[in-house]
Amino acid sequence: MQTLIQAKQLSFSYGSKKVLTDINFEIYSGEIIGLIGENGAGKTTLLNILLGSYKADGQLHVFGRQPGNKLNKALIGVMPQNDMRLQSVTVADLLTEVAACYETSLNPKEVLRDLQLSDLARMRLTRLSGGQLRRVSFAIALISNPEVLFLDEPTVGLDVNARQDFWRRIALLKQQGKTIVIINHYLNEIEDVADRILIMKNGQFVFQGSLGQLQQNFRQVKMTFQTRLPFSHFQSLPAVIKSDQTADSIQLVTTSEDQTLAALSTDLPQLHHLRIEQKSLEDIFIALTRKGHTDESIQKATRI
Numbered sequence: 001m002q003t004l005i006q007a008k009q010l011s012f013s014y015g016s017k018k019v020l021t022d023i024n025f026e027i028y029s030g031e032i033i034g035l036i037g038e039n040g041a042g043k044t045t046l047l048n049i050l051l052g053s054y055k056a057d058g059q060l061h062v063f064g065r066q067p068g069n070k071l072n073k074a075l076i077g078v079m080p081q082n083d084m085r086l087q088s089v090t091v092a093d094l095l096t097e098v099a100a101c102y103e104t105s106l107n108p109k110e111v112l113r114d115l116q117l118s119d120l121a122r123m124r125l126t127r128l129s130g131g132q133l134r135r136v137s138f139a140i141a142l143i144s145n146p147e148v149l150f151l152d153e154p155t156v157g158l159d160v161n162a163r164q165d166f167w168r169r170i171a172l173l174k175q176q177g178k179t180i181v182i183i184n185h186y187l188n189e190i191e192d193v194a195d196r197i198l199i200m201k202n203g204q205f206v207f208q209g210s211l212g213q214l215q216q217n218f219r220q221v222k223m224t225f226q227t228r229l230p231f232s233h234f235q236s237l238p239a240v241i242k243s244d245q246t247a248d249s250i251q252l253v254t255t256s257e258d259q260t261l262a263a264l265s266t267d268l269p270q271l272h273h274l275r276i277e278q279k280s281l282e283d284i285f286i287a288l289t290r291k292g293h294t295d296e297s298i299q300k301a302t303r304i
């Protein structure tokens with residue numbers, strides 16, 4: 001896989017406020033990257049640095065060039081966090097004007113049709129709803145037929161149908177070999193499409209890898225069942241890190257359901273309504289980024 005973006009020891013401050021600290025990462029061609037992190041973690045700032053809008057300390061190459069190099073412009077499509085609300089400009093005019101800036105551009109009419117936006121073509125941007133404007137911003141990001149897309153919270157304000165259409169389009173773009181970096185707070189959506197997830201906390205990455213690796217490294221499985229066996233029977237099982245008893249069930253949290261189930265194998269006939277749930281990305285994200293979770297404990301848990 002070809003390396004499209006390479007960052008080494010990137011740091012950035014707004015005046016005296018340090019926002020990114022010694023960030024290292026690579027992004028490879030054809031990947032879908034989910035960039036997640038709490039509000040204010042530094043995600044949008046990082047995108048702006050990749051685009052060359054802000055200059056960071058450290059080493060950064062985008063398509064092997066300095067960020068902001070004019071040769072990168074047609075290769076990168078951007079959907080910023082805040083949409084443009086240009087006065088007196090229609091959707092079709094804006095797309096046509098942007099398309100005229102690039103030799104590689106797609107046909108604006110076809111892009112509008114593919115994104116089911118043809119009905120909005122003659123509308124002025126100032127008349128569009130928030131969700132409509134977001135979808136038009138996506139069309140603008142696609143119009144130059146870029147190799148890489150940076151999408152900053154692309155599904156904010158989209159209704160359920162538009163959201164599903166959006167993720168279908170992302171899957172199609174992936175099939176075409178596009179590289180896509182998506183900042184998103186809807187983790188259940190990201191977990192379906194992302195090849196790798198980068199989790200940012202306080203301007204640093206606390207995890208980089210696939211969802212599978214994240215679950216492997218920060219693995220916790222919840223087992224719930226009903227039984228007549230005493231609670232004490234379940235309190236010192238291998239790999240169990242937490243056990244609880246409620247009026248009608250017992251809950252165990254284990255870091256290895258294989259080890260725990262092996263130890264329980266002779267008791268299985270006496271365990272009823274056994275439910276085994278893997279932690280979701282959302283659960284892991286909350287655990288990784290919640291206040292009070294020290295950077296040291298995160299790094300240990302995620303083995304960076």
Ligand SMILES: Nc1ncnc2c1ncn2[C@@H]1O[C@H](COP(=O)(O)OP(=O)(O)OP(=O)(O)O)[C@@H](O)[C@H]1O
Pocket residue numbers: 014017019037038039040041042043044045046
């Ligand atoms: N122009 C600016 N001047 C000073 N501080 C800024 C500026 N832009 C952002 N910040 C600060 O930098 C930090 C990172 O902001 P950034 O927008 O990169 O976070 P984010 O991870 O994208 O957050 P969100 O999920 O809320 O969009 C925040 O503490 C924010 O207040």
